[in-house]
Amino acid sequence: MSTLAIGGVLLVVMFVVLTLGAWIGFGLAITGWVGMAFFTNSSPSLNLATAVWQSVASWELAALPLFVWMGEILFRTNLANQMFIGLAPWLRRIPGRLLHVNVLACGIFGSVSGSSAATAVTIGKMTVPELKRRGYPDHMSLGSLAGSGTLGILIPPSIIMVVYAVAAEVSIIQIFLAGFLPGLLVMVLFSGYIIIWALLNPSQVPPDDLGSTTLRQKLYASRELIPCMLLILLVIWVIVAGYATATEAAAFGAVGSLILAWWGGSLTFENFRESLLGATRLSAMIMFILAGAAYLTLAMGFTGIPRALAEYVAWLNPSKFQLIGVLTVMYILLGTALDGVSMIVLTTTIVLPMIQKVGIDPVWFGIFIVLLVEIAEVTPPVGFVLFVLQSMSGRDSWYVAYASLPFFLMLVIAIVVITIFPDIVTVLPRMFVEATQAGGPR
Template sequence: MSEIFASVMLTVVLLALLGGGVWVGLTLAGVAWFGMEFFTARAAGDAMAMTIWGSASSWTLTALPLFVWMGEILYRTNLSESMFRGLAPWVNALPGRLLHTNVIGCTIFASVSGSSAATCATVGKMNIPELQRRGYSEAQIIGSLGGPATLGLLIPPSIILIVYGVSAELSISKLFMAGVLPGLLLAGLFSGWIMLWALRHPEQVPKADTELTFAQKLHEARHLIPVVLLILSVIASIYTGIATATEAASIGVVGSLVLSAWQRALTWENFKASLMGATRLYCMIALILAGAAFMTLAMGYIGLPRQMAEFVGSLQLSPAMLIIVLGLFYILVGCFLDGISTIVLTISVVLPIVQAAGIDPLWFGIFLVITVETAQITPPVGFNLFVLQSMTGKQITYIARVCVPYFLLMVLALIILWFFPGIVTALPARM
């Protein structure tokens, strides 16, 4: 009974603080302090100091600010602007034509960004004016950008996979490799939907630009070379074992600086802006992780994870039913919290349950990230919706509606991964 009372009180305090507009990191720390102070014999202040210091000084976490900075550098220089010129000639023959540049552009930029919002903003600034000028359907422009931009959370280097890996004490490198094939699967589903829509509504697809010869297409593809080289250098260094995730992040930062300087896009102003932008974003994430680490400790002392695991175990849910319940739970929670907050709030309770059910934590990490991806395009707290609203001026409800097909495709991807788990585990098994 004491654990049940404690869980109710902690939930009340959590909702009160979040409803009051308190920062998520401070909310987590406050809830943890309340639990330690009133439901355990351990000194709350001493435990908080030790836990927050330990979480903030983790070497594994060093990769996070570096990948954030790499994305900021690319976002604030014109390195990404070359992608449209390089991609456009190759997709004109596909049903849907230049709409595929949104999917491919998001897939490529996700490989060097790690952030869904940065992917959406960067590709959107590049593609939206071009597609509007050519007469493409506004609903399809927005939908084919909002959905694929969520790939920034999955395709390595992924900020949220680093957060999950640190929270679950899993190899970041293996998590990165586990996200590659599911990310490509999602990109394929997104492009497949665009082709299906285009075949059903051919009158809404503008005519193709002037056809180029194969040699001319190759000439235009030279604009993709810098971005592709950066992607390959980061991912190959991890996959071959030459570098850890942190070292690969350093390679990405140096590579993005070198390429930006080589293209004469790097100025002192955007260098400072990228550094300050990365610092602000990482400080927000670090505060959330520190609060989550303290909350995890507090919940362990109170005994809530053990009680929760025993309760779910008593329900005798099959692994498939457990995944369905957790999927619905995370989709619902994602409507109100951002992805990082969702993971750090729940992982200490959910992971023991998942492991007790015999589900691979590596597979579950990818499942979790994809469910969190759906939150990027669901109101009221869908980050991609806000980014698209700022660029298009459309209402959030309209943007969310045109993104619905991509939400359903992500659910389909989860079903496919359940029946074919090798899509997740194949690459990590070779490391």
């Protein structure tokens, strides 16, 4: 059986297992076991133990439960409501109103966490219950959160960017700089869609109950933003100042949220206990999915499916824009079965010579891959953000996938835009290189 045929078989197995209602982590692991047992000579049991251990024994991954706990604390105290009170007067005249909070909050928090899952969970814990309580439709609140949650890996610092920079041997600083303007572009596209949807569906947007507000009243209401902004600035500052890694900054965030909740008088023993239990349940679910995904990734690597896809693309010998189109399809297909880091690690060494041959800038290509990984995060059946929001909201993953479809299309549009106008990606890295060569900051 050919390698690509094996990939088709494993995809069918995954769909069948998940359709039968198996837990997501079990579904991924079962698919990996089938691939390992029937299509390789490796031991399924031994590799299962290795993959599970390696997937969770990570210092960087320790940031995830800490950010989840931070979100639980904010969710169970009145800090989330304060954020909405502060933003509402400024957004009331924009079609879609408070739905834009998901985009803005994820964009800000994404610059802190570097993880789509952590961004979606932390912001979701604050915004989804509030939007539901205020009457906003679930499909828009979950869809905008699913799309905006992926900003965690596009807006620097980002673990995915570091992985690509190391694999492609390009400057990490240049990759980080390249992500800022595309991140802003994606936020504008998401908010633009929300505005268009609100104009076409005015009856689904809750009425504005604030009445007319003066600039002074808006500024007075914005004082409610101070606690959350202080917390975000704390987490950013300890990273930028070099006092903490992203994982240590997550601990600062959790402690800071506890202090702010206590200072605001909304922290009780019951809230503290429930936040710990909620963070434990959600973190265990995420870790379980990660373990299953790691085992499936290992099985995919043993079967040679990612390498076979990359070699097939090389055999086609496409032009620059044909190559971009083919790679887009290839990475979206890989995203249905692999996590983002694995996609990059398993394909970069094969793909890089191809892009260099047709004259594609490796820094631009890094952002291109990150956008494709963002798409993979909201692509069933293995869209990781979909799994996280499914568990958090109680909706099934297909409902969340359908809700996120418009934002999936916005990400595709973002890829088209940076392909037509590559300077959106390369202008900041180029300015940095020019400044460095001129004897500026190094």
